[in-house]
Amino acid sequence: MTTTDAVPVLRDAALDERPAVRVRGLVRRYGRRAVVDGLDLDVRPGEVFALLGPNGAGKTTTVEMLAGLRPRDGGSVEVLGEDPASGDRRWRGRVGVVGQTTGTGNALTVRETLDHYGRYHARPLPTGELLAEVGLAEAAAQRVDKLSGGQRRRLEVAIGVQGRPELLFLDEPTTGMDPVARRQFWSLVEGLRDRGTTVVLTTHYLDEAAHLADRVGVITAGRLVDVAPPAELGAHLRRAATVRWTEAGVTREVVTETPARTLRDLLAAAGAGEVPGLTVTRPGLEDVYLRLVAAPEEDR
């Protein structure tokens, strides 16, 4: 065959295009209730993907299934090219997880903790480097049970990235952090992304998703209702503008996709006079998000 030479090249290209995470029809039931209910999802290599949704939407359950920590009841999942349900230790070494409910031996110091968990990996990041990276260098000699909530989360992240994962799952990483700690945490995630780590994070904070994520997936009632870059989320909802004005002391409101036409009509009717209380507004990210999660059936 004359095309033999081209084969490896084609294969490499295929590898590059393969998504880091590919999910089709994912289902998880607790009893008769489907917590995750036919979820589809693709995460590209190297991106920061945020799963945004209210409490109880199925974010944590989804992440736990993708990370191979819980079995699924239906659908197909591929994470770094393998099914997490049967992922071996070598696969798991490529995946980092920062969960909400994971603990560490409380009686150890921060440094002892990192030194210990380093021994679970073939090529761990050096403890000193990790401490500096997550901003815990000064707390290195403190016992874990003496750390603040924010420091504890950073320790969790340090353990999560210690094995140099290609893909990192962060489950509500900043819940309970004060604003300063959240900002520090965000730069930490940006640093990871800059070095090529794919990040999947769950959050119920809009500003966090908007700030960090290349793409946001809005999840509610166990389904993904929209996926887009933060600025383009809910595009069909954003097209509608609200024109408001006051007429005979009563506030009038028109929701329209053609606000200019509505305005022309209004102005024509007013002749040379003013239109009192006139505003034209488009929905912001928060409005879009609230409408997406409030009435998924109508707006999808």
Place this chain on the structure above:
Amino acid sequence: MTAPSTIAVRTARPAPPSAGAIGLARIGLELRLYVRDPAQIAFSFAYPVVMLVIFGSVFGDEQVLPGVGLLQYFLPGIAATGVMLTSFQAVGTAVAEERDRGDLARLQTLGTPALAYGIGKAGQVVVTTVAQLAVLLAVAALAYDIALPTDGPRWLTFAWVVALGSVAGTVLGLAVATFIGSARSAGAGIPAFAVVLQFLSGVFFADSDLPTWMDRVAALFPLKWMVQGMRSVFLPDSAAAIEQAGSWEHGTTAVVLVAWVIIGAVVCARTFRWRRAA
């Protein structure tokens, strides 16, 4: 070496450390956590020595048999209790707590082999049990003038009773922690069960004084056999006459302890969970 395999080696991640290597690291971790836990030190490590001191103050020079003082008679029961506490009780309460706190969920996310976790626990049990028995026997010999055996066969018996007893205690502690659920119920239930078992198993009484039904119930559990095996180590052979069986029953002791090791290991292998049931 062929070219493709060189490329494969260069591009692949190195294999993760073996279960043995992680298990070894965990033994160090477990020991460090153990000595930093005041509750474990008090209720599993120091408890037998306290028991010995209390028994020593209550019983003076009373004798069970000619030449066998009461304290000497109860030393085997105290030693066997010590093994149960550093294995079954310490492991059972710690595992329930670690599962509640999410330490085990963390190990799951790191892909830790369950075997490595078991190695860590077993190593911790061996070290703490040996240290505890050394302290107990030293206090018995130095403070209470109890003569310790001088012949090899008795120490050999001691060694296999301790080894089988502590391994059985470890696997049963792991198994019980899975069924008992929360750390709260483990912290209350396991020590209470241990105390009842001590009464049943003749730790506090001369074996011949136990009602027969109690001896029969106790015979289902490992502790009675550990106590009996320990008596064969620390008491003169003439004392076998006041056993209910009239002899030390080494064969039965070994069979029962091995059976519990197997039962515990099978239950662990089938039911061990990193997380509490959802």
